[in-house]
Amino acid sequence: GAVVSQHPSWVICKSGTSVKIECRSLDFQATTMFWYRQFPKQSLMLMATSNEGSKATYEQGVEKDKFLINHASLTLSTLTVTSAHPEDSSFYICSANRGRNTEAFFGQGTRLTVV
Amino acid sequence: AQSVAQPEDQVNVAEGNPLTVKCTYSVSGNPYLFWYVQYPNRGLQFLLKYITGDNLVKGSYGFEAEFNKSQTSFHLKKPSALVSDSALYFCAVSAMDTGRRALTFGSGTRLQVQP
Numbered sequence: 001g002a003v004v005s006q007h008p009s010w011v012i013c014k015s016g017t018s019v020k021i022e023c024r025s026l027d028f029q030a031t032t033m034f035w036y037r038q039f040p041k042q043s044l045m046l047m048a049t050s051n052e053g054s055k056a057t058y059e060q061g062v063e064k065d066k067f068l069i070n071h072a073s074l075t076l077s078t079l080t081v082t083s084a085h086p087e088d089s090s091f092y093i094c095s096a097n098r099g100r101n102t103e104a105f106f107g108q109g110t111r112l113t114v115v
Numbered sequence: 116a117q118s119v120a121q122p123e124d125q126v127n128v129a130e131g132n133p134l135t136v137k138c139t140y141s142v143s144g145n146p147y148l149f150w151y152v153q154y155p156n157r158g159l160q161f162l163l164k165y166i167t168g169d170n171l172v173k174g175s176y177g178f179e180a181e182f183n184k185s186q187t188s189f190h191l192k193k194p195s196a197l198v199s200d201s202a203l204y205f206c207a208v209s210a211m212d213t214g215r216r217a218l219t220f221g222s223g224t225r226l227q228v229q230p
Binding site: 004006010032034042043044045046049091093095097100101103104105106107108109111 | 220
């Protein structure tokens with residue numbers, strides 16, 4: 001089956017620093033990838049849609065300057081949490097669809113802890 | 116706007132008994148419905164989907180779900196639960212035919228299977 005790989009699995013960073021999370025589609029090309037955030041014991045909330053070769057589309061309430069998304073190739077999207085603060089601590093998950101009308105494949109998720 | 120409701124935070128069932136995890140949805144256009152399972156600190160694993168066709172959908176690990184258009188439901192079922200089925204289950208919907216492939220998730224239901 002299709003595989004989406006996310007790296008790192010977990011990261012601890014100091015307040016004020018930036019953290020980059022990578023999402024790769026390993027055996028298919030993805031013109032669109034999605035970034036979700038999950039708070040403890042809560043559901044996944046869509047943050048943004050990453051579009052290859054163009055700007056990401058952010059959901060309402062998500063700061064685009066805070067969460068920078070780059071989709072430079074058909075197999076890689078990155079999410080950079082800039083000037084991280086403790087309230088940014090969360091579980092971030094990416095997904096991609098192999099094709100139209102197919103299920104989404106999810107990365108393993110990244111546990112970000114800002115201290 | 117689309118939404119998903121999972122009315123039960125937790126479902127408890129004895130091993131060997133049938134299980135049902137409930138899901139209802141609201142979406143404009145044709146619904147594309149999914150069930151995913153999440154283990155602690157992991158991404159989501161795809162279980163099954165309804166796009167079109169037979170209302171009864173069979174998926175991974177013996178799970179199945181029935182699409183009921185009149186009740187706008189997509190309940191997850193399994194005839195005989197295993198302890199290893201204990202996990203967090205998410206129902207999700209998208210309206211791909213409107214071009215929005217991002218998923219809207221329910222709040223999740225924790226399934227606890229007792230030996």
